[in-house]
Amino acid sequence: MxxxxxxxxxxxxxxxxxxxxxxxxxxxxxxxxxxxREGMAPVRRSSQSGGQERPARASQTGPGGSGLWAVEEGRTVMEGMQAIQAGDRPQGTADAESDEDARGGEEAPRAWRGRVSGVVWGSAAVCLVAMASMSWMYLKRAAVVEGAVEEVRRGEPGRVEVEAGPYLRGLSEQAQSFMMLSCHQLERDEPERCEQEELLAGEYPQRTVTLKAYAIDRLEVSVGAYQRCVDEGACEAIDYDGCEVWTPRGLQVSLRVPRVLKEAGRAVVCVTREEARAYCGWAGGALPTHDQWERAARGVDGGVYPWGDHWESESANWGERDVVGGPVAGALDGYVWTAPVGRYEGGVSPAGVWEMAGNVAEWVEGEDPLLGAVRGGSWVSNPFELRSTARVERKATARRTDVGFRCAYGGR
Known part of the structure; x- marks a missing residue:
């Protein structure tokens, strides 16, 4: 045996x-x-053997029906381009060749030789293009593989001082209308989720709030920083076995917390609100209040996102989707799971705080001992959920792969 x-x-x-x-x-x-890989269809043997099976063209198009992309089973084809199938010919080719061969004499062999020469040169060109394409795809994949490429600039740890004064809390009426419309487009199957009182709770009406001066962590708390608190006996070790694994596809009940989420430089996850509070107390601070968090995320003028009012797919680590709604994890933001802290310079807030949208949702201080709240969305969220005003309720005892935190200091 x-x-x-x-x-x-x-x-x-x-x-x-x-x-x-x-x-x-x-x-x-x-x-x-x-x-x-998520978003890619497996290659079937029938599709490699020259059989009768051919991918059926679907009816989906890009956003707004622009037609920029047409979808085939297992792949996306840009408009104006056609997948070459064995035996396919452009219309009219067969007739033209028959007429040419019928002429006889020396013209036919010459034309035949010309076609052979064209095939040889065409094949060589195709090979060169394929090699260049494969090299480009390899380099692009290498850039996506976590840790393969070092960013030009990374955020430095430390605290950001936020000056005292007023800021705009919540959404304007125009932004409220836009958010409601966006929600109905995203939740067509469950329109009840777009009830304004539930969807935008705490986000309207917009009003001016004055805060005392305070400081806040420039970066999200990392796994390594949290481990130092554990080593000193001030924090509980993270219970990864009891942590819920959430991805852009939802809760994965049979999947354990991946090893990559436990790397020292990553944003810490799988901590409860009390564990986050303990860390912040050890660091000399506390969890930020809703107002402290929102002021640090959007500045004084009330932007929808930390970088402004318009969505930018490369400014945050989010739950990417392609034009037809399929997951494309890591293709746009560079990370399939969470990212190391301080990687998205394009998403820095007006106050100078990094990753206030995406990567991990962050615990904030609340009054309810059982019900907590998180802000900022995470690496599994869509752009709508990453708005700076969004308040999401979570059980204070929840352990999730999409929730972490940062700390604030003073200003109470």
Missing amino acids: SEVSQVSCPECGAEQSSGAPFCGRCGYRMRPAETV
Whole structure:
């Protein structure tokens, strides 16, 4: 009886049979041939064998019906381009060749030689283009692989001083109308989720609020920073086994917390509100209030996002989707899961605070001992959910892979 070889799971490090389809501990696919990236369809044998099966063209188009993209099963094809199938010819080619061959004499061999020459040069050109395309795709993938490319500039740890004075809290009437419209477009199957009293609770009416001077962490608290608190006995060790794994596809009940989320430079996740409070107390501060968080995120003039009123897909780590709503994790923001803290310079707020939109949603201080609140959206959120005014209720005891925190100092 042959001995079953063992391999180490690349995601969680557990010993696993090399013949197993996936790691039993964390759900990571062990067989590369069976690994399918989100948003990409698996290659079927029938599609490689020259059989009758051909991808059926779907009716979806880009936003607003612009037609920039037409969707085929398993891939996206830009308008004006056509996938070449075996045996396909442009219309009229067969007739033209028949007429040419019918002329006889030396013209036919010459035309034949010309076609052969054209095929050779065309094949060479296709090979060169394919090689260039593969190189470009490899470089692009390398840039997406976490840690493969170092950003030109990274945010530095420390605190940002926020001066005393007034700021605009909440949404203007125009912004409220836009948010309601956006919600109805996103939640067509569940319009009840777009009731204004529930959707925009705490976000309207817009009014001016005056705050005392305070300071706030420039960056989200990292795994490494939290571990220092644990090492000194002031914080509880993170219970990763009891943490809910949330992704852009929703709650993953059979998936364990990936190892990448435990790296020292990543934003800490899987902490409850009380654990976040304990850390901030150890650091000499407290969780920010709703007003402290919002003022630091949007400045005094009330922008929708930390960088302004218009969405910018490369300014935050968010739950990316393509033009037809399929997940494209990491394709736009560079990270499939959470990002290391201080990576999105384009998303820095007017106050100079990093990642106030996306990456991890952040605990804020509330009065309810059982019900907490988080702000800013996370790496699983859509652009609508990343608005700076959004207030999302969470159980204070919740442990999730999309929730972390930062601390504020003074100003109470």
